[in-house]
Amino acid sequence: MMTHSSTFKLIEQDVWDWIINYIEVENKFYDYKFAPCPFAKSARLKGLVSVSVYESGSKADFIKKHTSELSGIHIMVFPTYVKWFFHLRWLIDKINNRVISKDYYLQYGLAVKTESKYPGIFNSQPYFIVIINKLSDVLKGHTALLNTTYYKDWTKEHYYNVVTRRQEKVSKWKQE
Secondary structure, three states: OOOHHHHHHHHHHHHHHHHHHHHOOOOHHHOOOOOOOOOHHHHHHOOOEEEEEOOOOOHHHHHHHHHHOOOOEEEEEEOHHHHHOHHHHHHHHHHHHHHHHHOEEEEEEEOOOOOOOOOOOOOOOOOEEEEEEEHHHHHHHHHHHHOOOOOOOOOHHHHHHHHHHHHHHHHHHHHO
């Protein structure tokens, strides 16, 4: 029988395995030319990536805690059902208003190709994640990828969620 603590260690390891075995690896979707995040491996090997697993309490406070001290790339992991917490998307938007000026950006979504190890009936799908990235690095990477076929097969919805929404937020911040 797993203990409370070992469950969360297993979830953290699950996310690290996802990063190494999916996010960093050339993918069929990209005709094996690109990894889902072509820059992830370099960042991980430089020690710039960290993972925190939500255990209990306020999800909003967990996000706020991990955005109070910004450094590197940080992945916050939540149970699947958190994807339906629309107030957290609003919170992330508000935090982005503050952290863009500090050269950071929060992106949220699902850790596709994972199966949540959180207990509960609604948690058997991919983890919900919030990723804190260094904004200038993300924008530099995006500019480099525009000169490739990286975005060729992305759906309009995915492109909007990952690229356009970020650019709209950055453009709005620069105008203020």
